């Protein structure tokens with residue numbers, strides 16, 4: 017059986033002291049093993065990245081960008097292969113994997129603009145004969161730690177920008193679906209990146225802890241669940257590192273009585289059940305304003321969910337695939353059980369669906385639960401499965417209060433035809449990414465991505481303009497070249 021290794025200093029390596037099984041969630045079978053890096057292996061990767069830094073730092077940004085142009089072309093040429101890898105280990109259907117990859121490629125395109133993004137700021141004559149400018153210098157060795165649910169896209173949020181800014185990078189991908197992530201990093205190497213600029217160490221907490229504590233690592237980007245994000249942020253900070261740690265979510269959609277209900281239903285279907293609900297921007301709660309709107313919404317959702325197909329990644333006619341592991345399948349089922357036990361109404365039950373020919377896959381069917389209340393544990397937690405819960409509210413204010421009171425603040429959306437209501441909502445909702453009749457308001461690559469509250473620890477969001485700030489240090493230089501023969505007198509006053 018194949019064991020996936022690491023990419024260190026331009027070479028593929030296997031550190032096989034410890035390994036972990038990688039599964040095909042559509043069949044439930046173990047498909048390969050992944051090496052779990054030891055402390056020594058991670059230290060080797062850090063040393064390689066540190067050695068590569070001085071030359072890469074001094075490589076002109078336009079030359080760095082040229083590597084990204086070639087990388088983009090290689091990603092496009094290899095897209096079918098990458099989508100197959102994502103499907104086999106994550107379970108995404110090809111149309112969904114292709115969407116993820118495309119969103120990742122858009123971040124590479126943004127990174128191709130490095131010379132423009134790194135131009136800095138210049139002010140002539142800030143005083144007589146004095147000019148001042150700010151430039152953005154790379155930090156050194158930086159690290160990224162990524163989740164299972166976007167094995168191609170989330171790493172591409174991080175290292176293209178970090179690298180074009182002049183840093184060298186160590187990626188610690190999810191150990192649950194590592195193949196596409198490792199393959200994509202190999203493509204970047206093939207695009208002409210000098211050895212040691214990108215390194216990938218597969219592994220678990222042991223590898224992560226080295227990246228968090230080694231003083232040669234200057235900054236850490238993390239995307240994953242909130243408890244781990246909090247741990248990463250506090251540990252990285254305690255070790256003097258810059259850190260951005262993006263966490264979990266519970267994304268609510270408000271459905272107003274004046275909404276185009278058929279459109280809202282179509283949008284909710286994709287946003288709640290696409291990728292089996294394993295998206296940090298998945299809509300997992302619909303808050304219907306007024307019982308009439310709730311009754312219509314539930315009836316229409318129930319009818320629209322009937323033809324939905326859950327199944328193996330390899331059949332592109334399926335709407336969505338399995339969840340990532342057997343343990344996660346049982347956890348999602350457990351949340352449906354608990355909602356039912358707490359008095360909610362399971363309108364469409366996706367527990368234990370029959371998927372012909374894939375009896376051992378980790379499948380959960382699309383599930384709709386009505387009459388959910390905020391005190392239920394299924395409402396409080398991020399379920400991360402194909403489960404849409406309906407909460408009934410009397411007014412828009414009540415619906416907004418629910419969202420503002422929730423610990424997470426990643427994404428949200430309102431379905432309405434009322435511009436005034438939509439504007440009030442986007443102005444006052446305590447959430448980082450807001451949609452108006454747009455169910456998955458994932459910002460494009462030239463904006464930045466990030467939630468509020470316990471969905472993000474740190475100050476700067478991921479990718480886009482914030483990534484330039486996160487992966488660089490500002491240096492401001494003030495310069496005077498006195499005319500020959502001119503001497504300044506002594507002054508003890510603060511310069512003004």
Ligand code: NAD
Pocket residue numbers: 161162163164165166170188189190191219220221224225239240241242244245247262263264265295296398400426467471
């Ligand atoms: P996870 O937190 O279990 O794992 C994320 C990464 O942390 C992995 O690389 C993993 O190996 C590592 N890790 C896990 N436990 C660790 C520990 N104890 N110490 C150190 N490192 C550890 O997350 P996941 O299950 O892979 O991904 C799903 C979660 O990610 C969901 O909560 C989802 O909302 C979140 N997510 C958030 C965003 C966002 O942008 N906010 C995007 C994608 C996913």
